[in-house]
Amino acid sequence: MKIGFIGSGGMAKALAGKWAANHDIVISGRDAAKAAVAAQSIGVASGTAPEAAAHGDVVVLATRHEDVFAAIDQAGGPEAFAGKTVIDINNPVSVETFQTTRDDGRSLTEAIAARLPGASVVKAFNMAQVAVWEDPDMSYDGRPLVTLYTSDDPAADAVVEALIRDVGAEPVKHGGNLHAYQLEAAAAIVIKFLFAGRDTHTVLNLIQPEIKPVH
């Protein structure tokens, strides 16, 4: 697949690093030199945000959650994302109150989907810490990590499921994007326990019950 990243921080490097062998990836950031260094460290290409958005059939929004809408605008606005699968990995969570920061009871995912009506927006990869995504072996006693996602488009389901398998995890659809706020609230629990010192690999990670070969 052709995948563009808006953002080139920890999560972009972890996911792009896992996908680099099988996919054609361009990552971007606000600072071109910084994005180039990040890209080089995992063996993928870098570009500007508009270039990364134009490159991807799949575009991953991987800025801090506060920067998502500014980043969408800087990448070219809604037209730049039309016809693409957009993966929202972001957690709108306060690290002071450990609550979600959206106050309308809806998710950031739904707000992004409203901003990008021509795209298929999915929520995924938000519930485990970056060290988990970086781990070359995402199985636990032979049982793979389960990655919950939400989506309103069956074609996007197939795309995100393939990408979840490509990081070494097992996809499970939680529902449509109407349910994405639950994944964001679940991430708030994860983040709270991480801040309290619990281990990244054992904090609220769902594990597949059967032993399965890891992809």
Ligand SMILES: NC(=O)c1ccc[n+]([C@@H]2O[C@H](COP(=O)([O-])OP(=O)(O)OC[C@H]3O[C@@H](n4cnc5c(N)ncnc54)[C@H](OP(=O)(O)O)[C@@H]3O)[C@@H](O)[C@H]2O)c1
């Ligand atoms: N870290 C985790 O464990 C984790 C786990 C699951 C989900 N998430 C979610 O994933 C998202 C990314 O987290 P992260 O840890 O990767 O953050 P990060 O390391 O802080 O990286 C954020 C990246 O976004 C870039 N950026 C900011 N504004 C931008 C803009 N307008 N246009 C283009 N790029 C922009 C930053 O560039 P600069 O370097 O120039 O600031 C940086 O490269 C967050 O929303 C977070 O909630 C994080």
